[in-house]
Amino acid sequence: MKKRNLKYKSAFDIIGPIMIGPSSSHTAGAVRIGKTAGELLQDQVEKLIVTFYGSFAETYKGHGTAVAIVAGILGYEPSDERIPQALVLAEKNGMTIEFLTSQKKMPHANTVNLELIGQVNQLNLTGVSIGGGNIQITELNHCSMDLLDDRLNPLAILSNDKEVIQSLKEELRDFHVVTTQQSRESTLFIIETMQEITQRILKRIRKIPGIAAAVPIRG
Known part of the structure; x- marks a missing residue:
């Protein structure tokens, strides 16, 4: 499997952003991955399929990763106090959500795939949370982003x-x-x-x- 270059730039990246916790990698990073997907879709999400890998798959419930992903898709920042209510708010907006886990080995433990189906547009995005709230998108519409x-x-x-x-x-x-x-x-x-x-x-x-x-x- 091809090794990707997934790095943070400084010690400040490890400390992480101002955020709703508990974890910069599992929560703040997840919000940012979701927000990136929502911004690129440019459509109201009707159906969302989330597949977690590695550490995300093991802890996404306890660490709030599932809620964080949805909060990001709704456009929230990592510090937004509405994050804990994201699932309820998304469902009120008519979004149906499915959470899956996979045992597939990925280059990074904190990996998630998002399939967004909107009223007009669709988007498939794979992202990783590399620490301190920092992220890297590794695939867009099944096209590898070899950075x-x-x-x-x-x-x-x-x-x-x-x-x-x-x-x-x-x-x-x-x-x-x-x-x-x-x-x-x-x-x-x-x-x-x-x-x-x-x-x-x-x-x-x-x-x-x-x-x-x-x-x-x-x-």
Whole structure:
């Protein structure tokens, strides 16, 4: 099995973010994986199938990982006080949820696969929580995200404009397109850049006409 480069960058990554506990890896990281999936789907989720692997599969009930995943899909941040009520709130919104576990060996113990079915769109995403609330998306729609260089910052761009990449050159100094996925309504671009993707840069990118979502997939 191919070994992936799943790393944190500093001791501050281990300490973790401000969050609703109990665990930065099993709770905060799970919220962020769910939030990434929800932002990329760009649709109201009608059905969610969650498959936990490794440590997640063993502890997802006790550590609140299941609740955290759903909270992220609802758009909550790791510190949101509504996280404990996420399952109830999701069901009130008409979301049906199925939680599964798998014995399949994965490169990282804290791995989860999410299948989101919306009113129009669908998304399949696999992510890992690598510690301190940090995550890495390893697959999008069954396409492997082989992020082998820690110096590069990967970003998923969802757009209804195939030419939107040209507009990104005004916000990012240098980047290259790793892969693209075309659907009926939009195109998903995975790009990598040496430039640090700050919240300020993200806000500017998200304001570019034609961009529906811009989401870091590692960090």
